Amino acid sequence: MQNNLKYFIYTFGCQMNKSDSERAAALLEKIGYIPASSEQEADLIIANMCSVRQSAVDRVLGFGKIFPGLKAKNPNLKIALTGCVLMEDFKKSDKLFDYVLPIKNLAQWLELLKEEKASQPIDRENADCSYLKMEPKYANKFSVLIPISNGCNNFCTYCAVPYTRGGLVCRDCKDILEEIEKAVKNGAKEIWLLGQNVNDYNCGRVSFAKLLEMINDLPGNFWIRFTSPHPKNFSDEMIAAIARCQKVTPYLSLPIQSGDNEMLKRMNRPYTVDGYKTLVQKIKKAFYSQRQGLEREVALTTDIIVGYPKETKNQFEETAKLMDNVKYDMAYIAQYSPRPGTVSARTPDNVSKVEKEQRWQHLTEILKRTALAKNKIFVDQVVEVLIDEQRETLILGKSRHFKTVKIKISKETAEKNFVGKFIKAKITKALPWGLEGTLVEYEDN
Numbered sequence: 001m002q003n004n005l006k007y008f009i010y011t012f013g014c015q016m017n018k019s020d021s022e023r024a025a026a027l028l029e030k031i032g033y034i035p036a037s038s039e040q041e042a043d044l045i046i047a048n049m050c051s052v053r054q055s056a057v058d059r060v061l062g063f064g065k066i067f068p069g070l071k072a073k074n075p076n077l078k079i080a081l082t083g084c085v086l087m088e089d090f091k092k093s094d095k096l097f098d099y100v101l102p103i104k105n106l107a108q109w110l111e112l113l114k115e116e117k118a119s120q121p122i123d124r125e126n127a128d129c130s131y132l133k134m135e136p137k138y139a140n141k142f143s144v145l146i147p148i149s150n151g152c153n154n155f156c157t158y159c160a161v162p163y164t165r166g167g168l169v170c171r172d173c174k175d176i177l178e179e180i181e182k183a184v185k186n187g188a189k190e191i192w193l194l195g196q197n198v199n200d201y202n203c204g205r206v207s208f209a210k211l212l213e214m215i216n217d218l219p220g221n222f223w224i225r226f227t228s229p230h231p232k233n234f235s236d237e238m239i240a241a242i243a244r245c246q247k248v249t250p251y252l253s254l255p256i257q258s259g260d261n262e263m264l265k266r267m268n269r270p271y272t273v274d275g276y277k278t279l280v281q282k283i284k285k286a287f288y289s290q291r292q293g294l295e296r297e298v299a300l301t302t303d304i305i306v307g308y309p310k311e312t313k314n315q316f317e318e319t320a321k322l323m324d325n326v327k328y329d330m331a332y333i334a335q336y337s338p339r340p341g342t343v344s345a346r347t348p349d350n351v352s353k354v355e356k357e358q359r360w361q362h363l364t365e366i367l368k369r370t371a372l373a374k375n376k377i378f379v380d381q382v383v384e385v386l387i388d389e390q391r392e393t394l395i396l397g398k399s400r401h402f403k404t405v406k407i408k409i410s411k412e413t414a415e416k417n418f419v420g421k422f423i424k425a426k427i428t429k430a431l432p433w434g435l436e437g438t439l440v441e442y443e444d445n
């Protein structure tokens, strides 16, 4: 089907949103749309957005400023809003959009897009992941995003996800395995399993640990990564599986959010700081006993919120202490912003912007120190890297520990295409946010 109309998708937010955009792109192409190289030449713009942080909402509203100008140039232009949307964020700007299309209703978009204007409620009713059956158009064929579930039942007090995506629904494990097998046959080297809370995955008798084992047993040379687990349901079965499955990379994102027990309680995060530290030790021990060489060192990242309502200086100091103690390889540190409709939004956002910024700076300094120390472990070692970028005589990629590795190559070598390939690099330098190395081995084209 060819309609000569062009589409452009803005994606804001996490890998789940990126993955949803891949399915939306596939649907649009199925009904005859072709990709536009920029929003300027589009007949349909999809803003696939994320209400999880105020900064993401501000970005969408910032882009929205150009929509009237684009419509003046192309009166047939239609603009649709989808994704993890809290409609309260768009109360004053809903006129920017011709369509509001819940992503979980992707199969109905075809009908809705025939209308001049259409809007369906984006709320937590009828949580669904049947839209994941639709084949995606992967933006990246060697690093593939595979959703395993949608939604979340946890209701952390600051988070909009349970309201935007609804409760947890899990994808059939057969569908997941089929999609992975096909992607690997088509050249995928890295599989990202996505879910708001992967360790709550459950499909009949298949737990997340079991799913990992089934994926690990699929033929092919590929890596398995997943995001994100919750510290609360991280079972011993899961610890054993991640350490035993050799395709699972020694890299784990384990969100702590705060290093203070009282704050964790107020955030509705049902674990304690000591419980978290014990879990980290168990995971480290499991990798140490099941793996060899550098694989024994598991790289650990986390998510932290600073300036949550009523977070005192002492409570913040507990988080700083925890960071010093755990020694993260990386951390995503967010300055708290209230999301409409969430529980925490009912409490005044009483930590000033200046204070939040200072707390953020303080944690970033700790992170810089621990990340550098962790990266030094790799100096003089040979690591495997999946190359995702090639610029003249420079290739860049991620190691199994999810470290960015920069490698200078000769002009002659640069004639080969390295993107999407595994190479081996000897690490020559450690930096806080990555590694530098030299090329020692690669597959020939």
Ligand code: SF4
Pocket (backbone or CB within 6 Å): 152, 153, 154, 155, 156, 159, 160, 161, 162, 196, 197, 230
């Ligand atoms: S676990 Fe908490 S932070 Fe993560 S998606 Fe669910 S409610 Fe949000």
